[in-house]
Amino acid sequence: MLAAHHGLEDLDVLASAHLLSFRLDRLTDEMAERMGPRYLKRLVFMHLGRMIKLKEILDVPPPAHGGGGGCTVDPRRAWALAAASLVYDAKPG
DSSP, X not given: OHXXXXXXXXXXXXXXXXXXXXXXXXXXXXXXXXXXXXXXXXXHHHHHHHHHHHHHHHTSOXXXXXXXXXXXXXXXXXXXXXXXXXXXHOOOO
């Protein structure tokens, strides 16, 4: 956030990888003001982009396993339920 405040683009890009674990609900008004609207938008969109990517990855079920061995579970349904649970519980940061 300090890099954003001083307009240090290169340092800001390097530091952004460490902000993926930053919880946006802990961002204070003072922090947002110091960052400025440009970097605040970038931070929010970086977090939103990660959530969108997670949903895209989980939207594609793994290939079917053939169903042998007495398996009675529909793998597509099991995948859909597990993926829905992960997406529901996932939060940026």
